[in-house]
Amino acid sequence: MYRILPFISFLLITVFGFSQNILSDEEQILNSENEILQLAVQDENKRSADYTLTNFSNTIVLVVDLDDDGMEDSWETSNGLDPNDPKDAWTDEDNDQILNLFEFQLETDPNDSSSPSVIEVSPSEASSLDDLIEEAENGIQVIRLSTGNYNTNVLAVYDYNFKLMIQGGWNDDFSFYDPNKYPTYWNGADDETLNVLVPENDDVTNTTVVLDGVNFISSDNFILGGTVGLRFNDGYSAISIYNCSFNFNAHYGLSLGHKGSGDAAEIFIVNTVIGNNGVGGIYTQVTNNALPRWRLINTTINNPNSEEGGIDGLTSTGELRIELTNSINWGNTDYSFNFSTFHNVIIPIVNSNVDEAAPGLDITTTNTISDDPLFEAPMSADWTLTDNSPCIDAGIDVGLPFTGIAPDMGAFETIDLSGITEKNLIELLSISPNPFYDNFSIQIDEAIFGEAEVKIYDLLGKCFLSEKRMISGQFEMKANTLPHGFYMLSLEINGRKYISKILKN
Numbered sequence: 316m317y318r319i320l321p322f323i324s325f326l327l328i329t330v331f332g333f334s335q336n337i338l339s340d341e342e343q344i345l346n347s348e349n350e351i352l353q354l355a356v357q358d359e360n361k362r363s364a365d366y367t368l369t370n371f372s373n374t375i376v377l378v379v380d381l382d383d384d385g386m387e388d389s390w391e392t393s394n395g396l397d398p399n400d401p402k403d404a405w406t407d408e409d410n411d412q413i414l415n416l417f418e419f420q421l422e423t424d425p426n427d428s429s430s431p432s433v434i435e436v437s438p439s440e441a442s443s444l445d446d447l448i449e450e451a452e453n454g455i456q457v458i459r460l461s462t463g464n465y466n467t468n469v470l471a472v473y474d475y476n477f478k479l480m481i482q483g484g485w486n487d488d489f490s491f492y493d494p495n496k497y498p499t500y501w502n503g504a505d506d507e508t509l510n511v512l513v514p515e516n517d518d519v520t521n522t523t524v525v526l527d528g529v530n531f532i533s534s535d536n537f538i539l540g541g542t543v544g545l546r547f548n549d550g551y552s553a554i555s556i557y558n559c560s561f562n563f564n565a566h567y568g569l570s571l572g573h574k575g576s577g578d579a580a581e582i583f584i585v586n587t588v589i590g591n592n593g594v595g596g597i598y599t600q601v602t603n604n605a606l607p608r609w610r611l612i613n614t615t616i617n618n619p620n621s622e623e624g625g626i627d628g629l630t631s632t633g634e635l636r637i638e639l640t641n642s643i644n645w646g647n648t649d650y651s652f653n654f655s656t657f658h659n660v661i662i663p664i665v666n667s668n669v670d671e672a673a674p675g676l677d678i679t680t681t682n683t684i685s686d687d688p689l690f691e692a693p694m695s696a697d698w699t700l701t702d703n704s705p706c707i708d709a710g711i712d713v714g715l716p717f718t719g720i721a722p723d724m725g726a727f728e729t730i731d732l733s734g735i736t737e738k739n740l741i742e743l744l745s746i747s748p749n750p751f752y753d754n755f756s757i758q759i760d761e762a763i764f765g766e767a768e769v770k771i772y773d774l775l776g777k778c779f780l781s782e783k784r785m786i787s788g789q790f791e792m793k794a795n796t797l798p799h800g801f802y803m804l805s806l807e808i809n810g811r812k813y814i815s816k817i818l819k820n
């Protein structure tokens with residue numbers, strides 16, 4: 316896909332007096348008169364798109380992103396990634412726990428683990444966050460938060476061209492990232508507003524905010540209607556919200572305000588839960604010809620005791636695209652898409668579970684269901700899927716880790732542990748050390764001695780080791796060639812499978 320951005324520093328086309336020779340043979344400008352620019356563009360697969368822009372100010376740039384993974388072709392090529400493979404957005408070449416998409420958005424090096432540099436903050440230092448975040452105004456700021464509670468406010472970031480990433484989910488000494496195991500909570504101090512605010516100014520901007528592994532929870536405060544409010548006034552903003560939750564807040568979980576002429580915010584919301592908020596899931600306003608594009612991937616929105624719906628708001632001009640893939644927007648008090656007054660809201664839904672939307676919206680569906688997703692215990696903040704959920708293995712492979720034959724819908728991937736109980740794991744099998752560096756040993760209870768098939772596979776299901784051996788007692792596994800990361804260790808003995816998660820450091 317191509318996107319057209321109002322953005323000044325990489326001038327490819329000047330609207331008034333543009334130079335057409337920057338376009339390839341397959342791209343043509345159809346009409347550039349009367350402050351209307353029409354572009355017809357076609358990619359190498361002959362997919363084509365027409366754009367008509369009106370009332371733009373001075374410059375636009377045509378950015379080519381053929382595989383539509385959010386990373387420009389030229390950046391992918393110069394960094395060794397594949398401009399025809401959208402899945403590489405979700406890998407981490409240099410193992411710095413900053414996915415390639417976020418490295419692109421931050422303009423850092425995806426092949427250098429020392430780029431970007433990061434600032435580590437612990438809960439006792441939470442009061443420093445406001446100042447640290449403001450330093451993003453001077454460039455790139457990546458802040459890591461270890462597990463714990465951060466009851467503090469961030470009042471505003473006012474400026475343009477800033478690049479900010481806040482990444483929770485780290486253990487106390489910042490050696491491991493696992494947002495499930497080391498949760499980071501942020502709920503805003505009393506009587507103040509938690510507010511990570513994209514600039515309010517009239518200049519063209521190029522702004523990045525990445526929120527990763529942070530749980531914005533149980534806040535009574537709100538900005539722009541949401542516990543976290545992001546407002547986009549002009550220019551291009553790249554926003555990623557990944558491995559986050561916005562749960563049990565008094566107002567909306569998240570608010571996205573698109574207020575500016577030519578605002579072309581690209582927003583990824585991935586592996587994120589927006590649940591049990593008091594007013595609704597996401598609130599938005601789109602005005603003044605803004606053109607935001609949201610992509611919700613493996614995200615769960617479920618607010619059964621709210622006043623409003625899953626995604627709620629009003630749009631008056633411009634166009635709002637809300638693309639759902641592998642996601643659940645179900646069981647909210649009001650409509651899943653609760654726009655009562657709207658203008659050009661386009662909602663393509665792919666392999667997702669969505670119940671009734673407000674009438675009149677432009678919704679297209681592919682492999683979409685509207686059944687009860689059978690959450691485990693949503694009132695206790697557990698949106699994992701129960702065994703009979705229709706959402707299991709009902710998604711499509713977008714490059715994020717999954718188990719089974721296909722990804723699940725929603726924010727939580729189920730792991731098939733049929734026949735396995737915690738008791739089995741704890742009493743019959745022990746692995747040490749775990750995490751491990753080069754080797755680890757497996758201690759097997761006498762009750763299950765026998766011929767075993769041992770497999771190590773990653774969370775995508777790729778098998779790294781498979782061997783059969785007779786086991787009795789303790790045996791060593793050599794795993795020094797495995798890349799760092801989480802794996803599943805599977806032992807099949809006498810027709811029963813014992814599975815355990817292991818971590819290579």
Ligand SMILES: [Ca+2]
Nearest residue numbers: 380382384386
């Ligand atoms: Ca790309």
Ligand SMILES: [Ca+2]
Nearest residue numbers: 397398400401
């Ligand atoms: Ca790619």
Ligand SMILES: [Ca+2]
Nearest residue numbers: 407409411413
């Ligand atoms: Ca990286």
Ligand SMILES: [Ca+2]
Nearest residue numbers: 424425427430
């Ligand atoms: Ca890097």
